[in-house]
Amino acid sequence: MNQTQIRLVDGLSEVTDAFAVAVAGADPQAPVPTCPDWRVRDLVGHIGQAYRWSAELVRSRAAAPPPDPRDEDPGDPHGWAEWLVASAADLIGAVTDTGPETVVWTFLGERPAWFWLRRMVADTAVHVADAAFAAGRPFTIAPDLATGAISEGLELISAAEAAALKPDLRELRGDGQTLLLRPTDAGSGWLITRTPHGVTWECGTDDADVVVTAPVGDLLLAFSRRMTPDDPRLTLTGDAALLHHWWTHTAF
Incomplete structure (x- = not known):
């Protein structure tokens, strides 16, 4: 892995840990103000599910429809942190084992496997904010991860x-x-x-x-x-x- 990809691996761990802290002790049924159709449990399910879904995309190199986060049961809230960390490790392992430059399916066409690391870091960074707001906690993020998330979002918006x-x-x-x-x-x-x-x-x-x-x-x-x-x-x-x-x- 090059330095950019290594930072994404570290960044995925950072935002996953921050998300786990933000939802710790939260009411699983509490609404998420910035995601009006979701409860805290849905948000947690989405993060772990998205990691595992993208890991399977990398391993199979084939398309698969995005799953519904409401179909995912993240389990007992006391185990959320462990489940989220294991889900992040699943994605990191899939990219590492497959090879970060290996071409895989994405919703924008074929891209290197590390596309999914970057996508999940950006997605989770925003959902850390969602979780923090739902729990009434402050949101903080490393400036380089926020910078990367904005650039990644602009690349998505500007893609053909x-x-x-x-x-x-x-x-x-x-x-x-x-x-x-x-x-x-x-x-x-x-x-x-x-x-x-x-x-x-x-x-x-x-x-x-x-x-x-x-x-x-x-x-x-x-x-x-x-x-x-x-x-x-x-x-x-x-x-x-x-x-x-x-x-x-x-x-x-």
Whole structure:
């Protein structure tokens, strides 16, 4: 494994541990405010199930439909942490044994197996926030993991295949409008351009039609729609309507 892939392995363990801490002692039937159709038990089931599902995708190198998290029973809450850690180890083992560069199936077509490590780190990072909010606990994340999750999300949104999976993303097409996500604590930001063919993005710090400035953890919350564009933790300059339009059409 190269250094990027090793960091993803470590990152998966970090976000899994953080998720387990966030749900420790929580009421399994409590609602999750940022995932209105889910209870805490559903959220826990989703994380472990997603790890094991993606591990099997890597091993088989074949497609399989996404499972319903409500079909997964994560067991007694006292065993959640152990079950989550074992599920993460299953995915890590599958990628390691198969080879991180081995081409496997993904919902965006064939990709290297380590795609699933990156996808699960990003997905779980956001769900750590969901679990923390449900339990009334603070959300924290390593800046590099938040940075990676935003970049990974933009790669999904801008992929040629994305609109077929999420038709609402077609609404993000434009004629050159630009958005800049500018972190205060994590290097350069993300300059997003709406083109007639879809979204493109690059690392950058130049001004844009709308600029959102905040610590990168808060930018991740806004990017993943866990924080509204009007939240006072975000500093907004420029065309607020453009940001609201983006936020409305980027559910994923």
